[in-house]
Amino acid sequence: MNEILITQEQIAERVAQIGSQITKDYAGKKPLLVGVLNGCVFFMTDLARAIDLPCELAFMQVSSYGNAAKTSGAVRILADLSCDIAGRDVIIVEDIVDSGLTLAYLLEQLNARRPASLKVCSLLDKPTRRRTDIEIDYLGFTVPDAFIVGYGLDYAGQWRNLPYIAVMDQT
Ligand code: IMP
Ligand code: MG
Numbered sequence: 001m002n003e004i005l006i007t008q009e010q011i012a013e014r015v016a017q018i019g020s021q022i023t024k025d026y027a028g029k030k031p032l033l034v035g036v037l038n039g040c041v042f043f044m045t046d047l048a049r050a051i052d053l054p055c056e057l058a059f060m061q062v063s064s065y066g067n068a069a070k071t072s073g074a075v076r077i078l079a080d081l082s083c084d085i086a087g088r089d090v091i092i093v094e095d096i097v098d099s100g101l102t103l104a105y106l107l108e109q110l111n112a113r114r115p116a117s118l119k120v121c122s123l124l125d126k127p128t129r130r131r132t133d134i135e136i137d138y139l140g141f142t143v144p145d146a147f148i149v150g151y152g153l154d155y156a157g158q159w160r161n162l163p164y165i166a167v168m169d170q171t
Helices: 007-027 042-049 101-111
Strands: 004-007 032-036 057-063 078-079 091-097 118-127 137-140 165-167
Touching: 007 042, 007 091, 032 042, 032 101, 042 057, 042 091, 057 101, 078 091, 091 101
Parallel strands: 032 057, 032 091, 091 118, 118 137
Antiparallel strands: 004 165, 057 078
């Protein structure tokens, strides 16, 4: 069995808090949430509804893992944004920052497109295996060095739809 790490209630409470914080920080602005597919799906949609501002949603898909549980280190864009982010207040929405390589690559790519501002919101942070110096502006929870599934996070495409966050049973 996958061991529950963060319950559905704890997720809802934290997402509401982050939404309120973003609502305050971006008052008078129209932030553009850029979700990193597929892991961001549930977090992105819940977070967007917790932000009381006229924000927009956009998505990208990147790949660094294949079906492996550890990063290969190589990041590539599988699906790019369909909108221009120049002059926009962009918030990247990620499921988890592990090595930080995906985020470092995304920050570099998106910064080059001249947004008015660029911040990072990640549901989870797994700092033990970080290989880059990355700052997360809005963070849900810090998790231990284990393989995490649920609420968008998968292993080989499975477990994304668990309503809670769990440590994957590797047995
Ligand atoms: P990073 O580039 O090593 O920071 O990893 C980025 C991506 O790897 C995340 O956006 C996730 O999609 C995936 N990932 C990293 N750790 C986990 C995990 O524990 N469970 C599921 N996916 C993970
Ligand atoms: Mg991801």
